[in-house]
Amino acid sequence: MTSFTGITAVANATNEMAMFKQAMKEVAAHPEWMSSRQIERQRWNPYSMEGGSTCAISGENFAIVASDTRMTQNDINILTRDAEKIQILNDNIILTTSGFYGDVLQLKKVLQSRLHKYRFDYRSDMSVDLCAELLSRNLYYRRFFPYYTGAILAGIDEHGKGAVFSYDPIGCIERLGYSASGAAEPMIIPFLDCQIGHVTLSEGYERPELTLDRAISLMKDSFRGAAEREISTGDKIHLVIAEAGKPVVVKFLPLRED
Amino acid sequence: MNAHDEVQRTLNPTCTGTSVIALQYKTGVVVLTDRVVSYGKMARYKNVSRQYKVNDNVLIAFGGDHADFHWLQNVIERQVLLWKRFDQDIGPKALHGYLTSLLYAKRCKMNPVWNTLVVAGVEEEEKNNKETSTPFIGVITQKGCAYQVKHIATGLGAFLLNQAVEDEWRKKGEDLSREEAEAVLRKSLELTLYHDCVADNEFEIGRVDATEGVVLGKEEKIIGDWSIAETNCQYE
Numbered sequence: 001m002t003s004f005t006g007i008t009a010v011a012n013a014t015n016e017m018a019m020f021k022q023a024m025k026e027v028a029a030h031p032e033w034m035s036s037r038q039i040e041r042q043r044w045n046p047y048s049m050e051g052g053s054t055c056a057i058s059g060e061n062f063a064i065v066a067s068d069t070r071m072t073q074n075d076i077n078i079l080t081r082d083a084e085k086i087q088i089l090n091d092n093i094i095l096t097t098s099g100f101y102g103d104v105l106q107l108k109k110v111l112q113s114r115l116h117k118y119r120f121d122y123r124s125d126m127s128v129d130l131c132a133e134l135l136s137r138n139l140y141y142r143r144f145f146p147y148y149t150g151a152i153l154a155g156i157d158e159h160g161k162g163a164v165f166s167y168d169p170i171g172c173i174e175r176l177g178y179s180a181s182g183a184a185e186p187m188i189i190p191f192l193d194c195q196i197g198h199v200t201l202s203e204g205y206e207r208p209e210l211t212l213d214r215a216i217s218l219m220k221d222s223f224r225g226a227a228e229r230e231i232s233t234g235d236k237i238h239l240v241i242a243e244a245g246k247p248v249v250v251k252f253l254p255l256r257e258d
Numbered sequence: 259m260n261a262h263d264e265v266q267r268t269l270n271p272t273c274t275g276t277s278v279i280a281l282q283y284k285t286g287v288v289v290l291t292d293r294v295v296s297y298g299k300m301a302r303y304k305n306v307s308r309q310y311k312v313n314d315n316v317l318i319a320f321g322g323d324h325a326d327f328h329w330l331q332n333v334i335e336r337q338v339l340l341w342k343r344f345d346q347d348i349g350p351k352a353l354h355g356y357l358t359s360l361l362y363a364k365r366c367k368m369n370p371v372w373n374t375l376v377v378a379g380v381e382e383e384e385k386n387n388k389e390t391s392t393p394f395i396g397v398i399t400q401k402g403c404a405y406q407v408k409h410i411a412t413g414l415g416a417f418l419l420n421q422a423v424e425d426e427w428r429k430k431g432e433d434l435s436r437e438e439a440e441a442v443l444r445k446s447l448e449l450t451l452y453h454d455c456v457a458d459n460e461f462e463i464g465r466v467d468a469t470e471g472v473v474l475g476k477e478e479k480i481i482g483d484w485s486i487a488e489t490n491c492q493y494e
Contacts, residue, residue: 044269046365048401071405077416079397080405102362102402145366 047100047148051075051232053182054085054096055222056154057196057215058162061244063154064212065094066219067182068227068255069236071101075183081235081257088248089115090125092156094240095135098182099149099169107147110138128155132165132173139171146170150181160244184226184233191222212243220253227255234258271323271372273297275308276456277415278319278376279446280395281423282408283439284432286467287378287393289319290443292450293477294458301458305477309464312338314471316350316379317464321413322400323372330371333360350379350466354396354404362402370400374412379466393466411446414454419446436465448482 054067071083087095087108095111097104114134118126126134132153139147146169153165166179178196180188193199195218198207208214220237227234237253273295280289291308294301309319310331318334320327337356341348348356354377364371377396384392397412398404409427411419426442427434440463450457459482462475 044368044370046368046370046401048399048403050403073416078420079416080407083405100401100403101405102365102399105358105402105404106362 048073048102049075049099049148050079050083050101051183052083052085052098053180053184053188053223053226053230053233054098054150054152055178055180055188055192055219056094056096056152056164056166057178057192057210057219058154058164058176059210059212059215061156061160061162062212062215063094063156063162063164063242064215064219065096065152065154065240065242066223067096067098067238068223068233069238069252070232070234072232075232078235084238086238086240087112088240088250089131091248092242093126093128093131094154094242094248095151096154096240097149097151100147103147103149107135107138107149107151111135114138127158128153128163128165129157131155132163132175135165136167136171136173139167139169141171143170150185152179152181154242156242156244162242162244180222182233184223184230187226187229188222191225192218212241216241223255269370271326273302273324274372274456275306275321275324275327275413276454277411277413277419277450278308278321278374279411279415279419279423279443279450280319280376280378280409281427281434281439281442282393282395283434283436285393285469286380286436286465287317287395288436288439288443288463288465289317289376289378290447290461290463290475291319291321292447292458292461294456294460295324296456299456301456304458304460307462307474309462309474310334311464311472311474312353312379313347315347315382315385315466316353316377317466317472317474318353319376319378319464321374321376326371326373330357330373330375347382349381350377350394350396351381353377353379354394354398354406358398358402358404361398361400361404365401372400374399376410376412378464379472380468385468393468414457415446415450418449418453422446422449436467444480448480451480451482 051072052068052070056065067085069082071079073079089095115126151167157163164176164179166174166176178192223237234255235257239251241249275295278291293305295303295306338348361371375398379394396406397410409423447461451459460479464475466472
């Protein structure tokens with residue numbers, strides 16, 4: 001009889017110890033004095049924002065893409081004045097991204113390797129429509145730990161027309177005439193809405209046709225305007241021009257550096 | 259994620275190094291770090307080098323958690339040995355790419371390497387042709403954000419020095435000599451010493467040169483001008 005109670009006592013003690021340890025773990029993870037919001041705030045944030053803006057405009061037989069080359073830390077400190085945010089994936093696909101630069105690099109690497117594999121398998125370059133769908137799938141694949149990027153894919157499609165595809169961070173896709181993303185997006189979009197979309201122009205006014213030259217000057221204007229007002233946009237415009245049947249042209253234009 | 263995991267990840271750095279300052283000159287790169295590792299605000303370990311020679315072409319300097327960098331040194335060493343098996347020396351660009359992927363992968367597992375790395379070096383192929391030789395400085399943050407620069411100050415130095423170093427670099431550009439570059443770095447360290455409370459006055463300047471290869475610096479010391487302290491009334 002006595003030995004039997006002894007065993008239960010030991011069993012009770014080990015059980016109590018285990019419960020005590022469990023309670024200690026729980027209280028360390030969710031201290032009672034901290035609200036869930038405070039715990040959330042203390043958690044390490046895997047994202048950082050490097051600022052900058054990008055924009056793309058498509059026309060009848062061309063697509064132009066531009067981005068600034070500034071990379072900032074906390075919006076107040078310039079890390080570098082010549083960061084690359086535009087990737088020319090092949091002769092008719094251009095990817096431009098803003099947001100978290102680590103994800104931008106990863107996304108570029110993933111797409112490049114997929115395009116490389118496509119070339120290996122099919123002996124031809126991928127078309128921009130296919131790549132647009134591929135990018136959308138790749139973004140949605142990381143639905144619950146997203147690439148924090150505002151991506152724009154531009155290029156010349158199979159019919160020789162300019163194409164711009166705009167994305168949100170989790171892969172929602174839309175083919176548009178023009179698009180912008182990044183810090184100065186709220187400034188560039190209304191300007192292009194007015195100049196290209198003519199959404200606020202009353203009837204009877206002249207609506208100039210969108211030629212390549214006009215698109216380029218609008219692009220320059222929108223970035224110069226953005227650089228005046230938005231602190232994480234500046235230094236240089238990285239301008240990429242794709243025209244049907246012509247090689248891709250890359251230009252760098254100065255912007256304000258303060 | 260439960261409580262037990264927290265202690266196995268660097269979500270709070272313990273012993274840390276502060277700024278790294280690096281500058282490209284005509285034929286190479288000079289890198290300045292101070293020689294202290296702090297525990298919070300306390301100068302816990304003195305006479306600790308924060309630079310690591312990978313091989314004759316590559317030098318790495320770090321800011322951030324010291325223990326994580328020790329772990330990285332081990333990983334880098336293994337990578338160097340892997341390249342050796344194919345009779346090759348790892349170059350700065352390759353190592354920069356490798357570490358970018360590594361840090362990004364660790365970030366995605368929510369287990370970051372708490373370091374800001376500065377990879378400095380010269381490519382072996384370019385060393386033979388002095389005309390096209392371009393020195394390399396690559397920076398990687400703990401979240402896997404990587405970029406190349408001509409001049410850099412990390413940590414608190416990013417806020418204090420980036421502009422000062424950039425202005426100096428722009429005066430001469432690519433023609434900056436080694437002595438001039440080192441003078442810029444010494445001046446910069448003096449500025450961090452005044453403004454960054456965990457910066458130290460004992461430092462070293464390492465360099466990677468196209469002809470000499472990696473030369474680790476000797477310990478140096480500056481005092482600075484503290485005459486203004488006499489007029490400061492905020493302290494006893």
